[in-house]
Amino acid sequence: YLKRKVDFDRIVGRDSVLFPDWASAFQLFDIRDLDAMYYWKYLPFVQNFLGPPLAGELERLDRYMGSAPYDYAFATPLERRLLQLSSVKYVIGVRPHTAPPFTLLYDREVKIYGYNEVLPRAALFYRAQVERNEGEILQKLADPAFDIFQTVLLDATQLKQPQLTEIADLNQGAAKRVEPATITSYASEKVQIDAALAQTGILVLNDSDYPGWTAEVDGASVKWFTANYLFRGVLLGPGKHVVRFAYRPRTFYEGLVIAAAALLFLTLSALIRC
Numbered sequence: 001y002l003k004r005k006v007d008f009d010r011i012v013g014r015d016s017v018l019f020p021d022w023a024s025a026f027q028l029f030d031i032r033d034l035d036a037m038y039y040w041k042y043l044p045f046v047q048n049f050l051g052p053p054l055a056g057e058l059e060r061l062d063r064y065m066g067s068a069p070y071d072y073a074f075a076t077p078l079e080r081r082l083l084q085l086s087s088v089k090y091v092i093g094v095r096p097h098t099a100p101p102f103t104l105l106y107d108r109e110v111k112i113y114g115y116n117e118v119l120p121r122a123a124l125f126y127r128a129q130v131e132r133n134e135g136e137i138l139q140k141l142a143d144p145a146f147d148i149f150q151t152v153l154l155d156a157t158q159l160k161q162p163q164l165t166e167i168a169d170l171n172q173g174a175a176k177r178v179e180p181a182t183i184t185s186y187a188s189e190k191v192q193i194d195a196a197l198a199q200t201g202i203l204v205l206n207d208s209d210y211p212g213w214t215a216e217v218d219g220a221s222v223k224w225f226t227a228n229y230l231f232r233g234v235l236l237g238p239g240k241h242v243v244r245f246a247y248r249p250r251t252f253y254e255g256l257v258i259a260a261a262a263l264l265f266l267t268l269s270a271l272i273r274c
Contacts, residue, residue, distance in 0.1 A: 001106045002028055002090060008121040008183045010086055010206075014093030016067040017110055031086050032064045039210055041134075045230050048138045049082035075099045077144055080115075084148060085141065085228060087121045087206045090114060120180035122193045124236075125152040125202045125227075127175055128167045132156050137229045149178050152202055152227050159225060166200070166235050173199040181243075189247040196240045203243055204233045212249030217241055 002011065003026065010029040013019060023030035046064050047053075050072075053061040059070055066072055074080050074091065080101065083091075091102060091113045106112035129151050131137045137153045140146050154167065181195040181203055195203050204227045215224040215234050218241055227233030234243060 001112060002026070002092075005105075006090065008087075008186060009089040009118075010121070011090040011092060012072075012083065012086075012088050013066045014072045014091065014097075015095060016065055017092050017094065019065050019067070031082075031088060032066050034063055034065065038062075039208055041230055042208070044138070046082065048142055049078050049085075073097065073099055074102075074115075078142060080117075081141065081148070083115055084118045085206070085230075087118050089116065089118055119148065119178060119204075119206060121206050122181040122183050122195070123152075123204045123206070124179040124181050124195060124197060125150075125204060125233075126170065126173055126178075126199060127151040128154055128170060128202055130154050130156050130159065130164065130167065134226075134229055141229060148228075150175060152204055152233065153229070154233070155226055155229075163223075163225065163235070167202075170200045170202065170235070173201075191245045193243045193245075194240070195236055195243060197236055197238050199238050201236055202227065202233050203236050203241075204228065204231050205245060206231050207245075208232075212247055214246050214248050216244045216246075 006028060008029065010031055011023065012031050013023070018030055019032065020034035024033070043060065043062070043064065047060055050060055050070065053059060054069065057069060059065055059067065074083060091097060092110050094110060097111065097113045101117065102113035102115050104111060105114045127150050131140060131153055134155055137155060140153055141148065159167070181193050183191065183193050185192045191205060191207070193203065193205065208230055209226040209232050213224065213232060215222050215232070217234060217236065222234055224232050224234045232245065236243070
């Protein structure tokens with residue numbers, strides 16, 4: 001059912017459904033998994049909306065399984081903000097989900113509920129607010145008065161003066177609700193997005209800002225920045241654009257150079273012995 005419905009929207013499982021990482025086997029985008037090497041920003045992001053773990057509880061302390069003792073009912077606006085920011089349109093579980101914003105779509109082996117009030121996986125923002133640090137960004141994201149569907153939050157410590165100037169110019173344009181861009185191809189190490197803007201905006205791909213990603217706009221290399229604490233953003237001018245993100249960690253290429261040098265050394269040593 002989900003394979004027919006889901007495009008690039010994310011899902012989340014309750015009651016340990018699709019845990020630890022079965023979603024990946026079906027090419028579904030679940031915001032949970034069990035990973036010995038969690039990106040360090042991931043669990044603080046989750047805790048910001050679901051709260052810290054209970055005494056003696058490992059759930060949300062060093063893992064996010066979607067299981068008891070936490071209910072994961074997403075019954076409060078703060079809990080649902082995790083879904084909104086993470087582009088989670090489907091909640092899956094065994095127990096009934098009684099919270100009113102969710103619509104039952106499937107009721108067989110598991111129950112699948114739809115939730116439509118979420119940010120697009122690739123979103124175009126026309127307002128940006130610069131905060132002093134990541135702590136202030138998390139605090140603002142949890143503020144019910146802050147409109148996440150109109151304004152993206154940026155970290156001042158990551159921005160250079162030319163970027164700050166461009167962001168100030170962007171905020172002079174007409175305020176509009178976030179709009180979707182189109183993901184045309186998606187792989188674990190490469191994403192391509194088509195975006196059309198009537199005015200200057202910021203494209204935010206709701207994928208993590210893990211170090212090693214690069215960005216191109218219309219074939220030209222650009223500097224991306226962290227948006228909404230955990231995601232990747234690029235500035236775009238008016239018009240149609242093709243944006244590509246590619247994972248090219250510097251350490252990987254440094255390793256290739258070292259491996260090539262070692263191979264050359266061993267080859268020369270063997271030739272000298274001959």
